[in-house]
Structure formats: C-alpha cells, structure tokens
Amino acid sequence: MTARPLAGGAPGPVWTAPGLQVKRCAGPNPLWASNGVAFGPDGRLWIAQFLGGTVGALDVTTGGIETVLGPDGPLTAPDDIAFADDGTLFVVDLPAGLVWRRTPDGALSVAADGIVAPDGIAWHRGRLFVNELAPDGRLLEIDLAGGPHRVLATGLALGNAMEVGPDGLLYYPHLMGGEVWRVALDGGTPERLHTGLDRPVAVRFDPAGRLRILSNGERGTLWTGSAGGALTGFDTGIGGADNVAFGADGTAWISGAFRGGIHALSPGGALREVVPPGLNGPFGVACAAGGVLASDYFGLVRVPDGGVPEYLGDVVAQVRGGVRGVAVHAGNTVLATDAGGLWRGGPGRWSPLASGLGSPTGVADGGDGVLVADTAAGQVLHVADDGTTTVRADGLDRPVGVACDPDGTGYATTTGGGRVVRLADGAVLAAGLQHPEGLAVHGGALWCAEAGTGRLLRIDPVRRSTTVAVSGLAFDVRPPHVPADCRSGLARRPAPFAGVAADGGGVVVALSGDGGLLGVTAA
Structure with missing residues (x-):
C-alpha cells in the first residue's frame, strides 16, 4: 500500500x-457538538462537548483548543459546566445522571x-445548582x-443553562415550554417571567x-431585556445554539450543539466565527446529484463536490429523533432515526414511511423500496414505497450497514459477529x-468500513475474498464505559x-472519528 497525506488538516497519512x-x-x-x-x-x-464525551479549553486569542477531559476518561456525554470560586470545575454528565468535580490539581470525582x-x-x-x-x-x-x-x-x-442574577434569584428556562422563570435560592414559589419564546436554551x-436569553431555534436569537419587561432580539443565524458565556467586554461567546463551532458576538452586533462548525x-x-448527503444526528448536511458543507435544517425536531442512516430513493431522501422511525421527503417536507423499529441504522436504496438495518431487532427489513414492511433477514447479530447491487441482491454487515452477509441465502462473504x-456496492465489489481497525475493505462477493483498500482512517468506536x-x-x-x-465515480466514507468525509476513487 502507498502512504498518502490527507489534505484538510487530517491527522493522516492514510x-x-x-x-x-x-x-x-x-x-x-x-x-x-459544543x-x-x-x-x-x-x-x-x-x-x-456532548457528542465527543470531552471537555476542552479554547484560547480565544489563538483559537487553540486543549482537550482537558478526554474521551478515554469516565465522562459519557457532558452537557454543561460551571466553575467554583476556587477554580474547581463542575461538569454535568447527562446520560449518566452525574455531576463531576475536577479540582484545580486535576483530581476528578x-x-x-x-x-x-x-x-x-x-x-x-x-x-451548586443543577x-x-x-x-x-x-x-x-x-x-x-x-x-x-x-x-x-x-x-x-x-x-x-441558568444563572443567578444581580438580584440574587436563580433564572432558568423551560426549553420546550418557551418560558423563562426565576426562583429564590432558599425556596419559595417560582415566578414565570417570559412566555412564547422560541426554544430558550x-x-x-x-x-x-x-438579562440575556439564547434561542435554540433556527434563527439563533439572542434576546436582551429585563425580568418581565420587553425583550429585543438579535438573530445570530446559529441554528441549534446551546449556550452563551460573556466576556468582560460584553462579547457573547455562543456555542452550537447541533452544528458545533464557537461564534463571538460583539456588543456592537458584529458576529464572527471563532471555531468553524x-x-x-x-x-x-448517500451520494446525490452533485455531492453527498450526510446524516449528522441533529441535522442533514449536503456536501457539494469541492464545496463547503451546507446544512439542510435541524431536522431532529421535524423527524422527532436523531438522524442515523440516509439514502436516496425514487427522488426522495430517506432518513432513519434513533427514535425508531423511517422518514422520506426533503427539508421542510418530511413524512413518515415506517415507525416502531427497534434501532434503525443503515439505509439503502432497494429498487422497489429501501433496505434498513434494525440493529436492536437483529433484522434487515424491506420497506416498500407504500410503507409495507417485510423481513429480509432475521437473527442477525447487530446488523448496521446495508447495501443493494444493481441486480437487487442485498447485503449487510453484522457488528456482533464481525461479518458481511448476503441476505438472500445468508452466505458469509467476509468474517x-x-x-x-x-x-x-461499487465496481462489482462490496466496500466495507471496518471501524475497529480504521480500514476500508474491498470484498469480492463471488470469490469471497477481502483486501484492504484504505487504512489509517479515523473511525470512532465507543469506549467500553459508555453504554450501548x-x-x-x-x-x-x-x-x-x-x-x-x-x-459511478467512486466511494465516500464517513470518518466518524474526526468529523469528516473521504472520497476514494481510481487513481
């Protein structure tokens, strides 16, 4: 194999x-996910960084980011942080139901x-309040x-995200209720101050x-006002914004849960990108006309050939679940969500195709419908255009990826057994x-992302032989301490x-370990 440096800031080479x-x-x-x-x-x-399981520190002058608590540590998915007066860091670990304490000397408990x-x-x-x-x-x-x-x-x-105000009361949002409330620190009846807000986060x-209130909605509005008084809003355009911290000069530093990145909004209203999304x-x-569609959990992204990624909306709210698999079928985009749904359509026009799946992951165009891997159920399903669902394979050990060749033959990967199988007869093509x-499927071969080794494999379905096409790839495998x-x-x-x-041009691979996409073509 030939070592090649990978342009674009990758740790490479591959x-x-x-x-x-x-x-x-x-x-x-x-x-x-900042x-x-x-x-x-x-x-x-x-x-x-919720999706990365890490806490980092950004030098706002140089743009350098140091990972302080890394993915190899005990955190599962940290969501918010606060500092005590002595520099002790407190971190909420949302899925684990924990609050971590990191003392200035680095001790974690x-x-x-x-x-x-x-x-x-x-x-x-x-x-400390949570x-x-x-x-x-x-x-x-x-x-x-x-x-x-x-x-x-x-x-x-x-x-x-919440904070104690100058009046000594604790101010907090109801994100889905569109409200802001406050309560005395020693108890009492909470008071509702603002209603009708777009996802105050x-x-x-x-x-x-x-008083400053940040919206998690598409416009990313940052409101300014007072308790119970009129609010004025500035639309930052940061869809899926999550949090804001203020510098001593009044600059608002805004994070983006859905798209990542950090933006700085000056007191005069100038917005600049500090860390790109x-x-x-x-x-x-999925390959589409003129580019690639990538499912990105909170949203869907189109990456044009040689262009800058374009966000097609924060679809997590529209399809009521995080986006996992994506395919293009019959002129529509088809999405699989971690809420057990299968949706088709496009930005702003999604409609349900199937529901009640255990944990759908990979999706592929199947000619007269789509194939979908239901990882939790151990099945590969065929979902017709009218929503009719049939089982193509059962008893599989955690199927994840699916593909279909031009003749209609379906294939799947099983992460549990470490196999690539043909659905029609259960034949094991790689183990x-x-x-x-x-x-x-490309060029008569199956192309498989082997996440555990960082390799892209090329499998001959006739000879049942496997060769390594690309290695050194940044794939992510969840740490053992993070539950399934x-x-x-x-x-x-x-x-x-x-x-x-x-x-027809080649293969595109999702680099789940560094947040990128890699194209593989003939030299």
Whole structure:
C-alpha cells in the first residue's frame, strides 16, 4: 500500500492500495457538538462537548483548543459546566445522571448522582445548582457534602443553562415550554417571567447586568431585556445554539450543539466565527446529484463536490429523533432515526414511511423500496414505497450497514459477529472483521468500513475474498464505559456509525472519528 497525506488538516497519512486515490471531502471537525461554555480562571473558554464525551479549553486569542477531559476518561456525554470560586470545575454528565468535580490539581470525582438528565448548572457563593432536561424536570441544589438534593422547583419543560442574577434569584428556562422563570435560592414559589419564546436554551446576565436569553431555534436569537419587561432580539443565524458565556467586554461567546463551532458576538452586533462548525458524526452517507448527503444526528448536511458543507435544517425536531442512516430513493431522501422511525421527503417536507423499529441504522436504496438495518431487532427489513414492511433477514447479530447491487441482491454487515452477509441465502462473504459498519456496492465489489481497525475493505462477493483498500482512517468506536443505549430522558449520545456510499465515480466514507468525509476513487 502507498502512504498518502490527507489534505484538510487530517491527522493522516492514510494508506491506499495500488490504483486508488483519496481526497478529503469535508472536515475534520475541531469540536464535537459544543454545548456548555464557561470562562475559566485561566481566561480560556471551556467547552463541554456532548457528542465527543470531552471537555476542552479554547484560547480565544489563538483559537487553540486543549482537550482537558478526554474521551478515554469516565465522562459519557457532558452537557454543561460551571466553575467554583476556587477554580474547581463542575461538569454535568447527562446520560449518566452525574455531576463531576475536577479540582484545580486535576483530581476528578463524583459530586452528585441520581439526577435525571442533569443539564443546566450554576455556582453562586459556595452553592451548586443543577436542573433536569426532562419533562416535569426538577431544579435542585446539590449538597456538596453528599446529602440529599434540595428541590427548589418542579415542572420544568426541559431545563437548561441558568444563572443567578444581580438580584440574587436563580433564572432558568423551560426549553420546550418557551418560558423563562426565576426562583429564590432558599425556596419559595417560582415566578414565570417570559412566555412564547422560541426554544430558550440559556439564560444569562451580561457584565452590564442585563438579562440575556439564547434561542435554540433556527434563527439563533439572542434576546436582551429585563425580568418581565420587553425583550429585543438579535438573530445570530446559529441554528441549534446551546449556550452563551460573556466576556468582560460584553462579547457573547455562543456555542452550537447541533452544528458545533464557537461564534463571538460583539456588543456592537458584529458576529464572527471563532471555531468553524463541523459534522457531529457523520453517520450515514448517500451520494446525490452533485455531492453527498450526510446524516449528522441533529441535522442533514449536503456536501457539494469541492464545496463547503451546507446544512439542510435541524431536522431532529421535524423527524422527532436523531438522524442515523440516509439514502436516496425514487427522488426522495430517506432518513432513519434513533427514535425508531423511517422518514422520506426533503427539508421542510418530511413524512413518515415506517415507525416502531427497534434501532434503525443503515439505509439503502432497494429498487422497489429501501433496505434498513434494525440493529436492536437483529433484522434487515424491506420497506416498500407504500410503507409495507417485510423481513429480509432475521437473527442477525447487530446488523448496521446495508447495501443493494444493481441486480437487487442485498447485503449487510453484522457488528456482533464481525461479518458481511448476503441476505438472500445468508452466505458469509467476509468474517473475523472488527466492528464492520457502513457498506456499499461499487465496481462489482462490496466496500466495507471496518471501524475497529480504521480500514476500508474491498470484498469480492463471488470469490469471497477481502483486501484492504484504505487504512489509517479515523473511525470512532465507543469506549467500553459508555453504554450501548447512552441516553437519559430525551437526550442521547448516539453510537458511532461510519457510513459508506457509492456512485459511478467512486466511494465516500464517513470518518466518524474526526468529523469528516473521504472520497476514494481510481487513481
């Protein structure tokens, strides 16, 4: 094989078999879903990366990012952070129901447990407060000595980022209720201040003491006002924004859960990109006219040939689930979601095709319908255009990727057994693989992403022989301490899925380990 450097900032190089060449189509991503943000005592902007399982620190002057708590540590999916007066960092670990404490010397311990989807976190004068991202969520004060949590409020319609205001009251949002509330730190009846807001995700106060509210909606509105008074809004255009922290000069530093990245909004209204957005996966991929479609959990992204990725909307709300697999069939895009749904259509016009699946992952055009791998059920299904569902294969050990050749023959990968199988007769075409995932048919061969080894394999379905086409690829395999169903309430850290797609020009691979796309073509 030949070692080739990979343009676009990849850690490369990758190795390619003779006769092949590779090119970077998108990525890599410097942040894996930038969620909670807070300025640390070192002056850096610290960032909780929910989908990456990490906490990093951004030098806002140089743009350099240091990973402080890495994916090899105990975190599953951190969502928000807060600093104590002595520099101790507190991190909410949402699916695990934990609050972690990191002391200035780097020691890590559990500060609180048993919380349902802990999300928003705030520190004030030696006291720590956490709320829950759940229907009928609670607002809690954490007893740092290990005693029971004290309930300040209930009935939150998804809590999120919050802060104590200049008046000494704790301000917090109901994300799905479109409301902002406040409550006294020592208890009492909570007071509703604002209603009718578009997904308020963070409530903060700037250095001037003004109430600031950030929207998670498509416009990414940042409102300014006072408790119960009129609000004025500035549309940042950051769809899926998650949190905001204010510098001493009043600059708003905004994170983006759905698209990643960090933007800075000056007090005068100038918006600049500090860390570019990137793909959160990517997961499933499909070749479309003039480019590639990538499912990115919160949304769908189109990557034109030689162009900049274009976000096609934060579809997670439209299809009521995180997007996993994607295919193009009969002029429509078909999406599989982690909520067990199969949807077809396009941006703004999605309609359900099937529902009630266990855990659909890979999707492929099947001619007269689509093939979908139901990982949890151990099945590959065929879903016709009228929604009729039939089982093409059963008893499989965690099928993930599916593909169909021009003759209508279907294939699947099974991550449990490490195999690539033909659906019609169950024939094993490759075995002993380490976590095979995405699958595509190109040039009479099957192309399989072997996530456990960082390789793209080329499988001859007739001879049942396997060769390595590309190696050294950045694929993501979830750490052992992160559970298979890593979720709490409505939030989930999805399992990695390295999709593969093909068209007449070659093969595209989702680099789930660095947030990029790789094209493989004949040299």
